[in-house]
Amino acid sequence: MTASDGPPVRALLLDADGVTQYPRAGWLNEMARLGGPGFIGEVFRLEKGTLTGEVDLKELLTTVLEREGRDATADDIFEVWCRIDVDEFMLRLVDRVRAAGVITALATNQQSYRGGWMLANLPYADHFDHQFPSFQVGLAKPDPAYFTHIVEELGIEPAEAVFVDDMAVNVRGARRAGLNAVHFAGTDTYGHLRCTLRALGVPGL
DSSP, X not given: OOGGXXXXXXXXXXXXXTTTEEEOTTHHHHHHHHHOTTHHHHHXXXXXTTTTSSSOHHHHHHHHHHHTTOSOOHHHHHHHXXXXXXXXXXXXXXXXXXXXXXXXXXXXXXXXXXXXXXXXXXGGGGTOSEEEEHHHHTOXXXXXXXXXXXXXXXXXXXXXXXXXXXXXXXXXXXXXXXXXXXXOOTTOOXXXXXXXXXXXTOTTO
């Protein structure tokens, strides 16, 4: 799709992990050290069931750590999980789009502990008009209902929004909800993303 194919872009939605932020180097090794063999896989499996905020991840992690006889606590795990570096270049891109009159929103899957930490400690409120962490929305990507909720909250039509995510499955979910969606893969450059957004009619780029 190009700018001439649809209505004007009124909102730009960006994912967090892999788009506007990245975990600090060494975090997985540290979590594995704290939790023991097989811990990483189990953590991410458990996390999937907590992204809508209906299940408490801290209780689940505590059970796993106690079962394995580890000295680490769930809070120790969360501390490592919250070692995040924000991508300042991407935030400057967001600022340019926002200055051009486009609504900007962070659309991210987060469990309540990490998501709550992000809301309190990262500077996203200075760059995004809205934040939609899944644990607060009660829905999670790639469910098309998550994206429908966002555009309804913003008061726009799905086709008036552009969404960017590093995970193809989430891009497909957004497209099923009627949004324009861009896959920002790990091998893509900022220049490539900027050109793609410009071709979709995102102002300010």
